Amino acid sequence: MPTTPAEDATATVLYCHDPLNERRADAHFAAEARRLRAAGGTALLVDHDALLAGDADRSVARVPVGAGALWYRGWMVPADRYGALDAALRRRGCRLVITPEEYRRAHELPGWYGVFAALTPASAWLPADPGRMPDPDRLTALAAGLPPGAAVVKDYVKSRKHEWDEACYVPDLGDAAALHRVVGRFVALQEEFLAGGVVLRAFEDFVAPLTPAGTAAAAEVRVWWRDGVPRLVTAHPDSPVDAVAAPDLEPVRAAVEALGCPFVTTDMALREDGVWRVVEVGDGQVSDLRSGVDLDVFVRILAAGQAPLRAPSASGTTPL
Template identity: 50%
Template sequence: MKSVTPRPSGPEVVGALYHANVPSTILYCSDTLRPRRVDTHFSAEAAQVGELGGRIALIDHDALLSGDVAAAVARVPEGLGPTWYRGWMIPPDRYEELAAAVERRGAHLVTTSAMYRGAHELPGWYRELSGLTPASAWTPTPPGVVPSDRQLLDLVSALPAGEGMVKDYVKSRKHEPDACLIPDISDVEQLRAVVSRFVERQDTDLVGGIVLRHREEFRTLDGRVAELRTWWVDGELATSGPHPDTPGATGDPDLGRLAEAVRRLDRRFVTVDLAQRVDGVWRVIELGDGQVSDFPAEGDMTPLLSALLAAP
């Protein structure tokens, strides 16, 4: 793994012009009540960035989501140069606005808008990982709209028979089985009922459209699928460990085929979540943009942050 040579710096927010040929700055969300400070969820991580010689700057996540992009980037210094983002999830359209806004201030997000959407939404990564993840099919739909029976049956025709699950391009409601799990995808009434509940509960948060996935049987831990999370920077594994939702998960999957697939994707910074099927085979559960992926509270972020700060 690449290493970084620390530069003299503290964990304070950058407040002056800073130029570099590597993305040595990371944008964090500001605290809602103390806007000059990093959001408490990310404050320890941001402090470690300073210890490693990196710089941090702040954006207002609430302002960004509300559409006030100028206010969102008001604390981003002019001439910042290349930078990563690490913070709360951003809808792809808002991320595009953020990228344009920081560009106007002489900075640029290393993860482009196209890269972000391609990692954030399942259709952007499924093709390259199709042999490593449960079979999936999708159709674009706006929030509040349930696909017709004909559309649902067309999706089902691309999947193996048996159990399935529904999600949108980004998220499922896996903790609500009646709005996620489909016992028999060939039963159109059952299929329509589960998809309808999912669409209703996602409401305006539904992203992209409806995805149907074949349901595979995975090993569990405390009632949840036991997942590992792997972190990749420029196609190289930076670190790995338990998924934040299953901190006790363990395993040693062979990542050879996955590494090849991640490199083909051409994304700067992604996470890949893995789980072991009951037959022992490791499978990809999800790929996500690393900028908006959570890190386990007890994990060591040094390898990951060092890789980000050293990225060319």
């Protein structure tokens, strides 16, 4: 069951340590860790490299025994490594607030797709090992089950949108040669980082919305949910525009509640027909925070929970 804010009045959060100094947080998270401490929380450090290398016990060597319930805020980790992290912490009398099952459910598309199916592009997937192209016949059959037209290729967690034509976009799912070429290139570029398998997502046309003032807004927004309630809306971290338009969150709220995970993000974009769509779901622990967001606002979400958000401001984040 999701935690309630009352259960987490003072959060203890695991941050990845600086690769060059194990006594301080990684530079990407250092300011957040400082604000957490200032808000009354506790910031502890873990070794992300050791975790990825398979040595979970070494990764948590600096975590005090009996530290209790812990959040993780750091770089992405594969679901199996997250499970190893939880197991190592339990051997030290601690545990992760978000269980390995909850993490996988929010972090990987097959875990969240079912409850978001009506709100997100049609998708289908095949399990695949890193470096291994799925069977071409099975891949063709997978594509045949989706609406005709274009599609996007990704794994269970990420796409390679910066290699759009080469390893992401398939103009026509009926073109088996093009499908196999793009998927093959995607698998090759992902190398050992291929997460879970290959996903095909029906392509939808999105448009850049306008703010209430009529100015340009970010084409994609990130909504942060804590305990089933939206707490913060920002432009997507990759957006060149800070300002955000208000997405319609009511249809999404029911899906987030059904997912049953304590801390998730939903990335949303406005389809050309005026419907807001969920383009990605993620575990909030490993979702990146847009530069410039008020860290006091963000750490309070971790530390104690907040009142429901109000409408976004044209400056880019919702006031809480």
